[in-house]
Amino acid sequence: MRNPLAEKVVEIKPSGIRKFFDIVSEMKDAISLGVGEPDFDTPWHIREEGIYSLERGRTFYTSNSGLKELRQEVCNYMRRSQGIDYDPLKEVLITVGGSEAIDIGLRAMINPGDEVLIPQPSYVSYEPCAILAGAKPVIINLKAENQFRLTARELEEAITDRTKILILPFPNNPTGAIMERKDLEAIAEVILKHDIFVMSDEIYAELTYKDKHVSIASLPGMRERTILINGFSKAYAMTGWRLGYACGPENILQQMTKIHQFAIMCAPTTSQYAAVDALKNGDEDVAQMRTAYNQRRRYLMNAFREMGLECFEPFGAFYVFPCIKEFGMTSDEFATRFLEEEKVAVVPGTAFGDCGEGYLRISYAYSLENLKVAIGRLEAFVTRLRSSR
C-alpha cells in the first residue's frame, strides 16, 4: 500500500506538552500548575444566554462570518478598548477560538516560501500552522534580559526579502510578558519600513496588570496591515465554548472568511449568543477575575523571591516563567523530577520553543489555596536540590 500520509504533516513535531500530558495522566494523585485555561466558571449570565438560545430553538447555522449582533458587539468593544473602528459587515470574522483565526489568517496570506516571523517562547500552534500554510517559519528567540519582549533590533535582524508576516503574541503565553506602547512603537517603525504584515494574537488582552493593553493595530499606519485576533476563552473563562474572532482590513478578512466558509461554515451558534452577552454585560466579571489573577501573581512572585528562584516580573496573561538554570538540569528533567518526586505538574519552557530551555511555565489559573500547596512542594523540591549539590 502507498503511504497514505502527507509528509508536511508527518514532519511536524508533536507538541512538547503532549508528551508531558501522557505522564501526568498516569498519575492519579498529582496536582497541576499546568493548565492554560481559567479556573473560573463562565459567568452565569453568559451561560444563561447560551441556555436561553437553546430553549428558543436557535440551533441553526449563523451567517458564515458570525451573528451580525455579535460582530457589532466586537466592533463596539474594539472601539471602546482600543479606539479602533472596524466595519462589522466586512472587517470582522467570528471563528472557532482564536486558534482557527491563526490558522486561516496564515493560509489566507502566505504564498509558498514566504517567511513568517515567530517570536518564541510562544503558544504552540504558530509554527505548525505556518508550516501547514506553506510558509517558512523563522524563529526569533526572545530574551529574559528584555523581559521576553520583542525589540526593534531583534525584529530588524530577522527580516529578509521573503518576510511577509510577523506574529505578535502578547500578552504572552507562556512568559506572561507584555508589550507596552513604547515597545510597540519601536517595532511598528521597522514593520512599516519593511512593508510586512502583523498577526497580533491578543487573546490575553484583558489580562494585564500594569497599564491597559495596547493593540499594535491602534498605532498609526498599522490598522491596515494587522490582523487582530482575540476571543472569549481567557477574558470570560469560556475556553470550552470555542469562540474567537479576527478583525482586520477587508481584503484579508474576505479571504479568511472564504476559507472559514468552506472549512467550518460558522462558529457554534450557542456560543455566539452567549458571547453577545459577554461583551454587553461582562466587563465587571472580567475586572473581578483580573483582580484575582493579579493577587495570585503577586503571591507567586513573592514566593519565588523568598525561595531565591529567579523570575522576571510578568505583567500579563496568567503565567509566570521562572528560571531554573541554577540547578543544572534541562527544563524537561526538572519538570519530570518535580512531577515524580513532588507530584506537581508544570510545563517545561521548551514546550514553547527551544529558547524556553532553562525555564518553566507555571500557571496561576488556580485558587490561592491550591497555589499555596503546590508552591510549598516546589520550595521543598528546590531546597532538596540545592542541599544535594
Next chain:
Amino acid sequence: MRDELLAIIEKNSRMDLKDLAVILGVEEIDVVNELAALEAEGIVCGYHTMINWEKTNIDKVTALIEVRVTPQRGQGFDSIAERIYKYPEVRSVYLISGGYDLMVILEGKTLREVSSFVSDKLSTMETVLSTATHFILKKYKDHGTVFSRKKEDEREMITP
C-alpha cells in the same frame, strides 16, 4: 487598596496579615493600619464565620418577618427598628422599600420560640400594624456561598 482588602476579607477574614500584604502588593504594616482604620471607622464591624447549621446536630429555626409599622414623628422608623433589634434573637433588621417597612430576620431554637416572639413581643408593639412570618425551609446560598456543592477541578491537567 481599601476596596480590594474589603472584598478579600469579606470572603475570608482568616487570611493572615502577611498573605494579605503579599497579594495586595503592600507592606504588612499598611494592612495592619488599614484594618485598624476600617474598624475605627465602623466599616469593619466584625469577623464572622459561615456555618451550615443544617449539617450540625444543633436545631435552629430562622424566620423572615415582614413588619408594617407607623413611623413616628421626628424619628421615622429608627426608634421602632431599635426597639426590635435590641432583642438578641433578632439577627438582622432592614428598612425596606415596597409593600412593608421592616424586614426582621429572627433565629430561634424551635418554631414555638419564634412564633411566641412574633405574637407576644413584636405584634404587641404599639407602632406595629401587622406582621407576616416566613419560615426558612432550606438555605441554598448565603453570603455568596453555595452550601451544597464542593466543586472538583474538571480541567485537563496540562493544556497549552
